[in-house]
Amino acid sequence: MLRRSLSLQQRLSTSGFAIAIFAITLFMAPSVQAASCKIPKSYYKNVACTANSGYFLATKDFGAPVALMNSKGKSVVDLSRYQKVDASKISAGLLPVLRNGHVGYLNMQGREVVPAMYDVLKEGQGWARPVSNGRIVVKQDGKYGVITTSNKTIVPFSSVISDIDDYQNGVARVRKNQAISWIDENGKTTSDPNGSNNEQSTTPRAPASANGNASSSNQTLPNRFTMLQPRQQDGKWGFIDDNNVTMITYSFDEVRPFAEGLAGVRIDETGALLILVASW
Numbered sequence: 001m002l003r004r005s006l007s008l009q010q011r012l013s014t015s016g017f018a019i020a021i022f023a024i025t026l027f028m029a030p031s032v033q034a035a036s037c038k039i040p041k042s043y044y045k046n047v048a049c050t051a052n053s054g055y056f057l058a059t060k061d062f063g064a065p066v067a068l069m070n071s072k073g074k075s076v077v078d079l080s081r082y083q084k085v086d087a088s089k090i091s092a093g094l095l096p097v098l099r100n101g102h103v104g105y106l107n108m109q110g111r112e113v114v115p116a117m118y119d120v121l122k123e124g125q126g127w128a129r130p131v132s133n134g135r136i137v138v139k140q141d142g143k144y145g146v147i148t149t150s151n152k153t154i155v156p157f158s159s160v161i162s163d164i165d166d167y168q169n170g171v172a173r174v175r176k177n178q179a180i181s182w183i184d185e186n187g188k189t190t191s192d193p194n195g196s197n198n199e200q201s202t203t204p205r206a207p208a209s210a211n212g213n214a215s216s217s218n219q220t221l222p223n224r225f226t227m228l229q230p231r232q233q234d235g236k237w238g239f240i241d242d243n244n245v246t247m248i249t250y251s252f253d254e255v256r257p258f259a260e261g262l263a264g265v266r267i268d269e270t271g272a273l274l275i276l277v278a279s280w
Contacts, residue, residue: 042073050087051130051256055108057087068095068108077110088256089130094149096128103128103138105149114151123163124240125229133167133185146172146187154187169193228263230255239263 037049044058044066058066058075065079068087079085084098085106094105097116104116119139120127129137135154136147144164146155155164155174165173171182171193184190228239228247237255239248256263 040069040071040073042069044069044073048087051090052093052108055087055090057085077106077108079106084127086126086128089126089128091130091132092134092149094131094136096130098127105131105136113149114147124231129166132172133170135167135172135185137164137166137172146183154185155183156187 037053039047039049039056042058046059046061047069048057048059050057050068054071055076056069056071056073057079058069060066065082065085067075067079068077070076079097082097082099083101086096089096093108094113095108097104097106097112098120099116101120102116103118103120104112105114107113114136117140119142121129121139131149134149136149138145138147140157143157143159144155144161145153145157146164147153155161158176160176161174162177163175167185170185171190174181174183182190182192228241230237231240237252239255241247
């Protein structure tokens, strides 16, 4: 898979709100279009869009989850027993939830198909990962592993693993100590989709600077398989690549992770969610 390189090119001010236009490069520029997420009428005071256009999140004033609503404004899933949910990471019909300090996954019928038994993640991607290619990267007892959407362990939990990327096109990148390798959806070692040797070493990453960029002295393994991840800085959100390099500046009040070439960002004063769609 070729590397995606994104940059903020233009901001326009129209009718009191800003529209951000991104150029997404895949050795040739794809077309980008924006679509609005419209919140349905309901008796809930605080309602936000989610990563699934058919569902909306109702919360209390202090942010605690209340319910998932459908496009008609009707409550379809009670979320009141959860400390947190991450509606920006609904994927494959599963919503990351936090109950009693542990991470689980809830389906759109309100059933916990993955019990709340996993560690809270402490990384740039947030406290939980979304489903990717039917797999979920989780932690248990401080160790990374991979499970299916039915909670079957695919990659056994190991202290040797320092990080696992989300799956893309059936493969995921794994870091073990200073070595990088690739695994398939069954957790078996596979070839590097970029055509390099399957297992390579890399130097440790330098700490990110104040603006979120990695030090220029940091040398990492060249890689075209890049995922952009949301990160917050000074109250604003942007996107970084695998090397902690800022690819989209910190300009947004709210963002959604990239998934299948699109990401949602909220930057207008009315609270509408603009979804940037990349097609190639």
